[in-house]
Amino acid sequence: MKKIAVIVAGGSGTRMKSAIPKQFLLLKNKPILWHTIAAFTRAFSDMEIIMVLPASCFEEGRNIAASFTDTHKINIVQGGETRFHSVKNGLHLIKEEAIVFVHDGVRCLVSESLIRSCYQQASEKGSAIPAIAATDSVRIIEGQKNKSINRENIRIIQTPQTFISSLLLPAFDQNYRDSFTDEASVVETYGKEVFLIQGEEGNIKITKPIDLILAENILAERK
Numbered sequence: 511m512k513k514i515a516v517i518v519a520g521g522s523g524t525r526m527k528s529a530i531p532k533q534f535l536l537l538k539n540k541p542i543l544w545h546t547i548a549a550f551t552r553a554f555s556d557m558e559i560i561m562v563l564p565a566s567c568f569e570e571g572r573n574i575a576a577s578f579t580d581t582h583k584i585n586i587v588q589g590g591e592t593r594f595h596s597v598k599n600g601l602h603l604i605k606e607e608a609i610v611f612v613h614d615g616v617r618c619l620v621s622e623s624l625i626r627s628c629y630q631q632a633s634e635k636g637s638a639i640p641a642i643a644a645t646d647s648v649r650i651i652e653g654q655k656n657k658s659i660n661r662e663n664i665r666i667i668q669t670p671q672t673f674i675s676s677l678l679l680p681a682f683d684q685n686y687r688d689s690f691t692d693e694a695s696v697v698e699t700y701g702k703e704v705f706l707i708q709g710e711e712g713n714i715k716i717t718k719p720i721d722l723i724l725a726e727n728i729l730a731e732r733k
Contacts, residue, residue, distance in 0.1 A: 512608035513629065514558045515550045515670065516600040519543050519567075519615025520589035532716060533615045534570050537725055542716055544574050545618035550611065551582050553625035559584040560600045561615075594690045598682045609633060610678050611670035612693045616716040619728055620670065624710055628672035631707050638672040639694045640709030641665035667692060668709040677702055 519533040533543040543561075550557050559578070563571045565588045575584040585603055589596035597612055604610065609632050611625065624640060631638035644664035649656045671693040678693065681700035690696050694704045712728050714721055 511633065512558070512606055513554050513556060513611070514560060514604055514608045514675075515547075515611040515613055516560045516562060516597060517543070517546060517550075517613050517615050518562045518589070518593060518596050518600070519546075519571075520562060520564055520593075520596050531564070531567060534567070535716075535722065537618065537716075537722065538729055541570070541574055542618045542725075543571075543615050544577065546613065546615055546620070547574065547578060547584075549618070549620050549622060550613070550625060551578055553622040554629070555581070557582060560603055561586045562589045562596045562600045563587075564589055592686065592690075593692070594682075594686050594696065597693060601679055601682055604675055604679065606675075608675045609672060610675050611672045612678075613670035614715055617669055617713055618716065619725055620713050621710060624713065625670060628670055628707060631705065632672040632674055635705045636674050636677050636702070637694070637697065637704045638707040639704050640668040640670070640713065641706045642668065642709040642711060665706065666709075667694065668713050668715075673697065 534541045537545055547559055550559060559582060561571050561584065563586055568586055571586045578584055587599045587603065590599050609629050611628065628638040644661045644666055648659050648661045648664055650659050677697060681697045684700060687699065697704050714724060716722055716725055
């Protein structure tokens, strides 16, 4: 089945305290977004990529895409007001049945093995949502009070959130809701069950300066 990765990279450099959008900051002399795309192209030789970027970043996106266009089909579309709208813009390009990976552009350390595992489970169950166990104590705020909750029942959600297109595309025909924090919440609101899969501790999202240091160390350890 066709494999398509929708890479959502509409962030800014605010929390990174950088004038450069975080997806274009350098990691091992390559933009973070380059590493993200490379992971998907290594996972499957027939992977197609849809990059979702702010219009102001199209030139940078085309420069990154040039590294891969000899072997992989890459399209660039403009992001929207929210993550939901950005993903929806990317999904508009999908016209055939496919397994669709929706991935954060700054989760550049995702492994090829996780991508392949997500593909396999989505092919069998319809979806694969990477998740890892919470290791910190967790409390919930209720009005002016707070209380501890059992972390054994808590999972931290990652990407690539992976679905068969016949499930994901109609789910995104819904009207936007504030509760749509990720693709799994969109599909659940559509009335369909989603299935978790074991994620990876190293599949971090780079949002703060310390995350860039962690990413450098993880890449060094992998080599």
